[in-house]
Amino acid sequence: MASQATIWRATVLTLFPDMFPGPLGVSLAGKALASGLWALEARDIRDSATDRHRSVDDTPAGGGPGMVLRADVLAAAIDAADAARDQPKVRPRLLMSPRGRPLTQSRVMELAAGPGALIVCGRFEGIDERVITARGLEEVSIGDYVLSGGEIAAMALIDACVRLLPGVMGKQASGADESFSEGLLEYPQYTRPQEFEGRPIPEILTSGDHAKVAAWRQAEAEALTKARRPDLWTIKAKQKRPKTTTDG
Template sequence: MSETPKSHGRKAIRPSLKPRELMTDRPSLARAWTAQVITLFPEAFPGVLGQSLTGKALQEGKWQLDTVGLRDFGEGKHRNVDDTPAGGGAGMVLRADVMGRALDHARRRIPPAAPILYLSPRGRRFDQSVARDLAQTPGVTLICGRFEGLDQRVLDHYGIAEISLGDFVLTGGEIAAQAMLDATIRLLPGVLGNAASTEDESFSHGLLEHPQYTRPAQWQGLDIPDVLLSGHHGEIDKWRRAQSEALTRARRPDLWEAYQRSRDADGAE
């Protein structure tokens, strides 16, 4: 069996047609948050995670990426990873024995406290609270689904939770994995550089973020609201809160209802 890529970090980022250039073999970083991805397409990583702030943080060793190519654990000469559904039906299903071998191999390379998540449209919806929780762990193992899904016995045997990016279906879990990792990695210490920026953004207080403005003061006949130029921070905070509440009430009634319940509970205490 060929050796799968090791954990990666602390390597200079250069423009390249080879997206996995960040990921040459190297020892794991003992205290770095580990993003482990089991996928049929390891060459898709780091993808956008190798750019901008997440790419800089990968270079600096604030997190590390460990891809596990599922095909390396496949059956037979052709490394088959799937088979027809038991009971009949369209499509193919990822085999339990193949995924089990990949998981056993992968979990030796990540702290036991790191959860295992299977990217699936039937899972719990990923949101900011999930990202915050994951950022408090030593890392995560993400299983990228393909075809009609994964043999249920794997989920049952390993106690794997299912997680969904939203109420739609993708051809595989790789895009969803990168989105979830981006949302989590940016919450790790030192990644954004300014911790306050994560405190005022959308969802941090159960509300959508207020509108933002910057120079020039007038553009296309539209002015920055006077209150933002007043220098009165108390009034600015009130305006921003009112804007956040109005936007949330209009655009996300589900969030607004949860926010109201939370405020009622706080008042009851």
């Protein structure tokens, strides 16, 4: 079990704390949570409201549909969550938002290597822009689509981080041969039975020749990436291109 001083901690600010741990309480993440390899706290933003109705939102300035989370209430919730921590290290403050920068495996690795994260889950039409600036929130997106709130996106981010923590996955190599770990999509996987509906396992994978298996997997990963994610392939191709020098 990791020491309390170094454990990776996720603090989630949400209007629906009962949604957690949800899927994070089962499988790898759930077992690691129960074992104390990481910690999760879901805090209700409404606890920082100041009126008897526990109001957290108001109408958009300038008009328009929906409601917006108030800057003063959310800022108070963020400050309260930070004040409750016993760790001296500064942790990222994230806001799950469809307008944020896309979450990448490299960013997940950075987050997993740190002390954890405070994650804000928006609702309604979003949150007051001033609290994003005032509290230095990093906006993060998990895709080009809109969810009802940030909770599901937060779960995806946390799961991606937790599985990389030491002791969570049985074999650390499992995390090294996955999609995006080397800038490529993962190669195809096969297992028993030897033949399924007339489709056999590629013969090279049962040859016992590890060098040929590695070469096949590399070629398949490159072909899949080129076909399905040309954006990733372009980046990978530039990285592989030999550097040229010019005479001065």
